[in-house]
Amino acid sequence: MTTIRQQAEVPLSAAGRRFDQALAEMFPAYSRSRLSGWIKSGAVTLDGATAAPRQLLRGGERVELDVELEAEVHSQPEAIALAIVHEDAHLLVLDKPAGLVVHPGAGNPAGTLLNGLLHHDPQLAELPRAGIVHRLDKDTSGLMVVARDLPTYTALVDLLSRHEVERQYEAVVLGTMVAGGTVDAPIGRSMGDRLRQAVRDEEDGKRAVTHYRVRERFRAHSLLQCQLETGRTHQIRVHLAHIGHPLVGDPLYGGGLKLPKGASDGLIAALRGFRRQALHAERLSFVHPATGEALSFSAERPADQQALIEALRADLAEHGSEPW
Known part of the structure; x- marks a missing residue:
């Protein structure tokens, strides 16, 4: 169990303010709700005595935190192989394989x-969530960052909320796209299927923005680079399906099997055998919350997505730009 012991003096500028409000500014590494809970439990004292969150301050008081962090996650540890790309005392970055639930x-x-x-x-x-600050769908592969202490967790959540974590994906989609662009369309839970998300109006959905550009065009498919400005559930999958270019293999939002005219046996096998969304989180960049260092990581596309792209390239080389 980890113990947090910290002391500070309430600044004179906080005179007349509520205890919980001033505390959030004095200890920004911890969330407001967590600090409020600690005040109520007596783990945070003011001049050696307990105080109410709404107590007004005069400035100059001594604040002490003496907190025992209890388990927030009660799942059992399991010896599951992790592809760790980076690890230090505060966080780790890993390359999640497709098929692994978060x-x-x-x-x-x-x-x-x-x-x-x-x-x-x-x-x-x-x-919270064993340090996991963002997630990838089960069948999406690629990079994730995990916090190893509470201040880093809080800071990473804040970076994500301010869109200061760069997340770049590679996607293979149906259809030949001419140029890149931006999808700015709110996303919310589908009214007809609780497992699906959908583009909704501004009152029912949350703002969602995806930027994309075309890397390669094939006869009936395109290879895209996508960047998230926001991070909604299934965002890339929903947005690309919304503009008529669903991900290859997507079981929820895909458009089914589409074969170019005269497709080879190899391409047919590659497309039929790709039974997950063709989406890979290939790059992750952010400023380290503890050191201030600019970090950037990349992960090679997995073998199944590489094989799919090679099959599409071979088909294009054989047929040229012949319509499909």
Whole structure:
């Protein structure tokens, strides 16, 4: 169990302000809700005595934090292989394979990335979601960042909320796209299927923005580079399907199997055999919350997506730009 012990003096500029409001500014590494809970439990004292969150300050008081972090995650550790790209005392970056679920849930109570993280570092149980600050869908591969302490977790969540974490993806989609662009369309849960997300109006959906550009064009497909400005559930999958170019292999939003005219047996096999969305989180960049260092990581596309792209290239080389 981790113990947090910190002391500080309330600045004179905080005179007349509420205790919980001033505390959030004095200890920005911790969330307002967490600090408020600590005040109520007596883990944060003011001049050696407990105080109410709404107590007004005069400035100059002594604040002391003496907190025992209890387990927030009760899943069991499991020895699951993790492809760790970077690790230090504050965070780790890993390359998640397609097929690995991130969080335990209905139908997946164990065998998840979270279980593997708890085996790798048992102290992650003291953090919300075991330090996982963003997620990838089960069948999306690529880079994720995980916090290893509470201040880093809070800081990374803040960076994500301010769109200061660059997340770049590679996608293979149906149809030949002429140029890149931006999809700016709110996303919310589908009214007809709780497993799906959908483009909704501004009242029902949350703002979602995806930028994309074309890397390669094939006879009936395109290879895209996508960057998230926001991070909604299934965002890239929903947005690209919305503009008529769903991801190859996407079981929820895909447009089914589309074969170019005269497709070779190799391409037919590659397309039929690709049974997940063709989406890979290839680059992740952010400023390290503890050191201030600008970090950037990349992950090679997985073998199945590489094989799919090679089959599409071979088809294009054989047929040229012949219509499909």
